[in-house]
Amino acid sequence: MRPAPSRETMLAFPVPTRATIVNEPAKLRQATRPLRLLLIQPQAENAGAQEVARLLSRGLKQDGHTVGHLFFFRRTASFDVEEDVRFCAASRPTGPLGVLKLLARLHAEIRRFKPDVVLCFQHYGNVIGGPMARLAGVKLVVANQNSAALTTPKPARIADRILGSIGVFKSIVAVSAAAAAGYDDYPAAYRARLSRIDHGVDVKVGELGKAAARARFGLPETGVVLGCASRLHPLKNLQAAVRLLALEPSWTLALAGQGTEREALLKLAGDLGCAERLRLLGELDAAGVADFLTALDVFVFPSLAETFGMAVVEAAQAGVPVVAHGLPVLKEVLQADGEPCALFVDDIDDIAALRTAVARFLDDAQMAQAFAARGRSLAERYPVSAMVDEYERLLRSITRGL
Numbered sequence: 001m002r003p004a005p006s007r008e009t010m011l012a013f014p015v016p017t018r019a020t021i022v023n024e025p026a027k028l029r030q031a032t033r034p035l036r037l038l039l040i041q042p043q044a045e046n047a048g049a050q051e052v053a054r055l056l057s058r059g060l061k062q063d064g065h066t067v068g069h070l071f072f073f074r075r076t077a078s079f080d081v082e083e084d085v086r087f088c089a090a091s092r093p094t095g096p097l098g099v100l101k102l103l104a105r106l107h108a109e110i111r112r113f114k115p116d117v118v119l120c121f122q123h124y125g126n127v128i129g130g131p132m133a134r135l136a137g138v139k140l141v142v143a144n145q146n147s148a149a150l151t152t153p154k155p156a157r158i159a160d161r162i163l164g165s166i167g168v169f170k171s172i173v174a175v176s177a178a179a180a181a182g183y184d185d186y187p188a189a190y191r192a193r194l195s196r197i198d199h200g201v202d203v204k205v206g207e208l209g210k211a212a213a214r215a216r217f218g219l220p221e222t223g224v225v226l227g228c229a230s231r232l233h234p235l236k237n238l239q240a241a242v243r244l245l246a247l248e249p250s251w252t253l254a255l256a257g258q259g260t261e262r263e264a265l266l267k268l269a270g271d272l273g274c275a276e277r278l279r280l281l282g283e284l285d286a287a288g289v290a291d292f293l294t295a296l297d298v299f300v301f302p303s304l305a306e307t308f309g310m311a312v313v314e315a316a317q318a319g320v321p322v323v324a325h326g327l328p329v330l331k332e333v334l335q336a337d338g339e340p341c342a343l344f345v346d347d348i349d350d351i352a353a354l355r356t357a358v359a360r361f362l363d364d365a366q367m368a369q370a371f372a373a374r375g376r377s378l379a380e381r382y383p384v385s386a387m388v389d390e391y392e393r394l395l396r397s398i399t400r401g402l
Helices: 027-031 048-062 095-113 123-135 154-166 177-181 210-216 238-247 262-272 286-294 310-317 328-333 351-363 365-376 384-398
Strands: 036-044 066-074 085-089 117-121 140-145 171-174 194-196 224-229 251-256 278-282 298-301 322-325 343-345
Touching (some): 036 123, 117 123, 123 154, 140 384, 177 194, 224 286, 238 262, 251 286, 286 310, 310 322, 343 351, 351 365
Parallel strands (some): 036 066, 171 194
């Protein structure tokens, strides 16, 4: 296991230099001069918002921009091997003094990097990172709204509404039509800054066959294996997936991710008498997720709130049959040419209905193959290059005159 970086490593960006243009820029991007861009997020881990920032960073670097990542704190080792990454704290701060030290470091690191534009992600990244960037002298801040309202505390929602309305954010990005609709009742000044840029989703193709992928993770060689890649958080509602095991004693459930719900999930499985069929694999890198998806028969996504649903789109693109909660945003993003790429369960608390949806894929191979084919076509709907193009347009529009 790679050792955790030292405090000295965490708190020292390399001396910033202009990036070299690696690829021939698209015609669209030729008008955008190289910029210094700083991406700010609360915690470093392998989750949807962090994956988007990683993909966006790589695309923008290829276009010739200098890009750095700044995290409030390090939760896992997921960004330890990335270039130009800083952590304001080695772990989540506790107590007022720890928070004040984090804020002081955040301000100092923004000033050190001297960005032309700061792009913030997640609700605390926006409402803390945005004002701190302005205090550090950055005039151009982009807020990325990839936290669902249900996951955002009311004080953060109020702060976001105010900051967006008074112009602390130069631009505000919603990541789906459903997410954008959540701001319909916001002040006109806020909505005037709002634009929509769908996530780009990297296609994760494993190098292993199904048998080898299952062996890698210690999963049963035969039998049904369900799975989900997700943070272990109450709003991901993974307890619904665990409850399936009580209805089907031949099914195994594998969960890839880390989070505060781990012990609760283990306890529930124990109470239901199916602990041996619940496999918690921990956080996986991109290659690990690709192999994990290869190992599955059905991807089960019972989340209670999403703004896009990065993990479930990745699963569909990988050709895994998907059963998902029938949230409007998931019905939006999991469709190709007007056809659904998943089976949806509108009442996700109805475990019998969830079981029936999963069983439909297991009992009808032809239907499963049809949905898998539709899911793979989502790669054409969400190419990473399209997301980068849209951010280039946005950056070009807000940096005129710099």
